[in-house]
Amino acid sequence: MAGQEDLQELLRMFTSRKVPMMAAMGHVKALQKEGLRSIEQLSKAALKTIEAAVGDAKLAKNLHTACKKHETTKKRALDDDDDASALASSPPAKKAKLLQPHKRDLDYVSMTADELETSLTLPLVEDEATIRETTVVTNRAPLLLAFAVELLRFTMPEQPPSSRLSLAQAVVSANSKAKARNLGIGQAADDDNQIPEGQPTVRVLGRDVPVLKRGDYTWTSDEKTEVVKVTTPAAETTTTSTGASETTRTWSAGQRLTSKSSTFVAHAATLTSPAQRPALMRQLMTSKPSLETATHNAWAMRARYGTSPLVQEASFDDGETGCGEFMLRAMREADVSDTVVVLSRWFGGVMLGPDRWRLMRECVDDALSCRNKTTVKLAGEAVWALDPSSKEMAIHRPEGARNYLLRSFVSGAEGGKKTSKSDDVDCLGRLLGALRLLFASWAGVLNRTQLDSRAWSWYMAIRPEVEAGPAGWGAKGPVRLARICDLARRGEGG
Structure with missing residues (x-):
């Protein structure tokens, strides 16, 4: 172990x-x-x-x-x-005080699973009358984080609280970066290209989140038996949608590497006949028009004839001298056949020398390795959400998400008076209670995919109103928890 x-x-x-x-x-x-x-x-x-x-x-x-x-x-x-x-x-x-561990305080290796999950406990208030009387003041990001954490309790009950916090933080991070770019106040870097397309993913609030399985991680909690309330067709729908995404993915992409303003990226696809190569490449260029702007689009192909040991090879440099044969050699060494690889390069104006071969090799190897990765099918395995912006540990750490929740909600009934930490925690508990009431009321009617989709529309309906454009970035506003309770599904006689 x-x-x-x-x-x-x-x-x-x-x-x-x-x-x-x-x-x-x-x-x-x-x-x-x-x-x-x-x-x-x-x-x-x-x-x-x-x-x-x-x-x-x-x-x-x-x-x-x-x-x-x-x-x-x-x-x-x-x-x-x-x-x-x-x-x-x-x-x-x-x-x-309510435990608020900093990321330096939690060492996942030295802690048992139950100790880790206990340290990440969140407050909860379940009395609906108390919840309805509450108005909290917050901005949109922590509200979305709370939505995602509670939603995952119903759509992915097999995930421990630490994984839910990690996944929820990934959704908030991706949403904030996309919003910042749209407003012109964020970096224009293409963060999505930092993670290979074939990386296992799960879908949360309409976003595909790249994940890393946590091995043999197991946890024990009464919550595991309490939260599995989603109807049986939900699991079937989730599996079906996951399988569909696997069959429609043709090309897998490696990481995008840049050196001295030159950028390299490789794509790989499986083929059953050499005659399929032109159509596959047209499909790639159509689905990713940016590749048409590359200085070079070299390719290499190896294909077998049925059960014959003979392998047909073909390649094209497209101006990148020696690239086609170099890719064929890499494919031979990896014993790869029935595959076509396209290596794209945007020349930055500076000759790279021998380092060019290293970059091309890393891109090709990564694209080939991604062919064996598929969208993850969770069967009880715990996961971490990958964080492409982190260089120390490429995951979204749960304690950071938890601390963000604990300090982001204040009461809106005090007329601007400063509230204590215990009051802030109580506000969070009431918000989580309202969200749990909402999701639990629909979990027996909607399958998991439908519940995930509906949750985003609920968030849009109750998020705080802020000024449009950059002026509203990070601005706070009131959220009446009674509005969340009103969205809950009532019984036949309700």
């Missing part, structure tokens, strides 16, 4: 630094041969040993520094636990 966790942590260290999965697995094997099987061992190892195993001085130094930082964080968390134990043994002088 520990060995499997160490392997996953090492792979995550590499992939969070934009190393393709196939290359990351090779690096991990090389490190294991040197007796380096965990982050702790890497943090104590000599840098030269890591460089010799990885074969990349820059990557080795980056990895070594990250492992040392990880171990320092782990020790700090253990020291904090000792301090907490000492405080717990003394009589409490004040009312205990």
Whole structure:
């Protein structure tokens, strides 16, 4: 078990630094041969040993520094636990504060699953009369976060609270970035291209969220049996829609790499006959018109004749000298056939020298590895939502999302007076109670896909009104919880 966790942590260290999965697995094997099987061992190892195993001085130094930082964080968390134990043994002088762990305080490896989930508990008020009397003041992002967290309790009940917080934060982050770009106040970078298209995803509030399975993570809670209220057809509909997305995806894309203003990206597709290549490439260019603007669109193809061991090969450089044959060699080494790969390059005006081959190889390897990834079918496995903007740990951490919720809702009945933290927590509990009442009332009628779709329209209906354009960015407004309760489905006689 520990060995499997160490392997996953090492792979995550590499992939969070934009190393393709196939290359990351090779690096991990090389490190294991040197007796380096965990982050702790890497943090104590000599840098030269890591460089010799990885074969990349820059990557080795980056990895070594990250492992040392990880171990320092782990020790700090253990020291904090000792301090907490000492405080717990003394009589409490004040009312205990609601636990608000900073991301430095939680070390997922040292905590048991139940300890982690307990530390992420959120307040809840279920009395409808109390909820209806409440008005909270907030901005749109934390309200969307609360919507997503409670929605996932019904659409993905198999996910532990930590995973729901992670997934919900991913939705809010993607929504905020898209909104900022639309308003002209965000970066124009194409964040979607930082994650390969073949990465496993789940759908939350109409957005596809890239995820990473958490291995053998298991948790125990009364909530698991309490929340499975969605009708049986929901599971069938979810599986069907997931399968449909798999069959319609033809091309898989690797990561987009940039060096000295030159950008590379590779796409791979499976074919059953060499004659399919022209049609497949036309489909790719039609679905992604931006590829037509590339300086070069080189391609390589390897296809078998039925059960014959013979393989037909063909390639085209499109002005990128040697690229076609280079891709064929990479496909031979990976023993890949019945596949066509298209490598696109936008030339930045600066010659790259030998580094050009490294970039092309990483793009091709990543695109080929993505062919084996499909939209994830959850069968009880816990997941993390991937965060492409994070360089330290490429996941959306749940404690950050929880803390954001705890501090983002204040009472609207105090006439602008400053409220205490306990009042803010109570406001959050009432909001979550209203959302749970809403989703529970519809869970037995709508399947999971329908509930996810309907939830977005409910959010749009009750979100605070703010000024249009950049002036309204981050602005707060009142939200009457009675409006959420009014959206709940009443019984036959209600």
